[in-house]
Amino acid sequence: MFRKVAFTMYPIRDVPRARKFYEEIFGLTPGSSGHQGDNWWIEYDLPDGGCLALTNFVPDAPSAAAGGTIALEVEDLDALIADLKSKDVAFKSDIIHSPVCRMAVCLDSEGNSILLHQLKPKA
Template structure:
């Protein structure tokens, strides 16, 4: 049973949508009104996978409360440079046994990890 949608709480859906599309490079799957005061904005990484819904309606999930969501990339150095050029504040690339990664936050403070994951078979042979 794969994860289909991860809710990310934001204050301003339009501002967050711009960040997730223009900075992170996600693709808009849906952007539809949900009544007079809400929008359903659903995004997905270009190479598929679980989707992200930008939400404003969960009282128990204030904007900025999601931390540690991870996006996998093939080349962390190239992605780090691309994110920085797109205006994101990214941490220096760090290395751990599970992979190399950088961290950043969306405009509301939700924390993301962008990682080049190490193949588990390679780790076993070290």
């Protein structure tokens, strides 16, 4: 049966632009990657588990309205939002509050949505 989510994949069109966004703006370190000609697969392993993969092997267009969105757990949502806005990252929402978390949705360089998520301290 199912064991875990192996990775979340986002389609990209401009590989150098997408890598700059995820590596320089988000500060992620690339792990496994490879290419066949101009078609790339790049993985970013996260410190506490999970993997985000970027690829232009698929014909899918990047989209903030495609349905699936990765949610990245963050340590300090307010500081991260301020930092990303200073780097001209576009946001689709203000902070969204729930009983257990706070979150905001931004767009990557390709137009895919990313949910930034911070759990509230347990009482």
